[in-house]
Amino acid sequence: MMDTEAVVALGTSEPAVGEHEKEDRRRALRTMKTFSGSSHPPPGKATRAVLTVQSGPEAGRVVPLSASDPNTIGRGEECTVALADARLSRLHAKILLLHDEWVLADEGSTNGTFVNGSRVESHSQLDDGARILLAGTVSLRFSLVTEEEERALARVYDAAMRDGLTGVYNRKALEERLASELAFAVRHVAPLSIVLLDVDDFKLVNDAHGHLAGDAVIREIASRLMRAVRTEDVVGRYGGEEFVVVARDISLEQAAQLAERLRRTISAEPVAYDNQRIDVAASFGVASIACCGERKDVRTLLRIADERLYGAKRGGRNRVVASLPKA
Numbered sequence: 001m002m003d004t005e006a007v008v009a010l011g012t013s014e015p016a017v018g019e020h021e022k023e024d025r026r027r028a029l030r031t032m033k034t035f036s037g038s039s040h041p042p043p044g045k046a047t048r049a050v051l052t053v054q055s056g057p058e059a060g061r062v063v064p065l066s067a068s069d070p071n072t073i074g075r076g077e078e079c080t081v082a083l084a085d086a087r088l089s090r091l092h093a094k095i096l097l098l099h100d101e102w103v104l105a106d107e108g109s110t111n112g113t114f115v116n117g118s119r120v121e122s123h124s125q126l127d128d129g130a131r132i133l134l135a136g137t138v139s140l141r142f143s144l145v146t147e148e149e150e151r152a153l154a155r156v157y158d159a160a161m162r163d164g165l166t167g168v169y170n171r172k173a174l175e176e177r178l179a180s181e182l183a184f185a186v187r188h189v190a191p192l193s194i195v196l197l198d199v200d201d202f203k204l205v206n207d208a209h210g211h212l213a214g215d216a217v218i219r220e221i222a223s224r225l226m227r228a229v230r231t232e233d234v235v236g237r238y239g240g241e242e243f244v245v246v247a248r249d250i251s252l253e254q255a256a257q258l259a260e261r262l263r264r265t266i267s268a269e270p271v272a273y274d275n276q277r278i279d280v281a282a283s284f285g286v287a288s289i290a291c292c293g294e295r296k297d298v299r300t301l302l303r304i305a306d307e308r309l310y311g312a313k314r315g316g317r318n319r320v321v322a323s324l325p326k327a
């Protein structure tokens with residue numbers, strides 16, 4: 001478990017940002033520069049339109065655009081391109097194909113939409129390589145790419161943002177997403193909660209069944225978490241056997257109910273590996289920004305969740321703790 005004096009270092013078995021993750025991000029930037037220029041794909045090859053996120057916690061994310069339906073952009077979860085930034089309007093802009101030309105329209109946004117440095121009052125044509133700025137902070141690039149280029153961009157983004165073993169967010173990406181969600185929640189006085197969980201007796205799994213079996217357990221737990229959370233929740237691995245779930249718009253009590261559902265999901269049945277059936281369980285600590293007092297920041301939120309996780313471990317493991325007894 002975490003040292004409460006060094007909360008950012010949640011996991012102890014992996015570095016905060018390994019050299020492989022740094023290289024993945026450098027490769028992502030190089031690939032983005034290669035594909036985001038103004039040159040068109042080779043003649044005769046089919047092209048498709050994509051948006052590449054250039055800034056923020058989702059930098060490198062590639063979103064294919066529909067040629068038949070409007071592509072909506074904004075903070076709202078219902079948007080085709082939903083971006084977690086508090087400065088965006090819920091429906092900020094849209095992109096659509098009209099008479100073989102791609103066009104961006106501002107949807108009455110509060111903080112404005114810009115294309116190549118010029119504010120969009122109504123709509124603007126998008127050429128290959130166009131730079132889009134939303135609300136003065138969210139940077140996107142519009143590109144026409146081949147199918148092979150789109151796949152390559154997506155692979156690089158996944159490598160930079162996803163944990164290699166489980167496919168959920170890696171440590172760095174999750175920290176950035178949590179900071180963004182927290183900033184939005186504080187600004188809009190909205191609820192935000194996190195669930196911190198640690199696999200119980202994981203060392204015994206490795207000792208008894210081997211490290212490959214341990215990897216299989218971690219992969220399966222991540223899969224069970226992803227199946228059990230809401231679509232708007234964010235799941236990330238912070239290293240070793242620790243995971244964090246970021247749950248927007250729910251209170252501490254609701255987050256505790258979510259954690260209990262996750263606890264039951266994880267322990268419901270053993271993990272099958274190489275003709276073995278490995279019993280698994282996890283302990284949970286739950287915290288909300290309502291628990292943070294005056295210091296509503298990521299470090300405080302994680303520290304409180306960690307203290308409650310430690311309480312769950314002391315209380316016998318395989319349980320959820322959402323508050324601690326008062327001294």
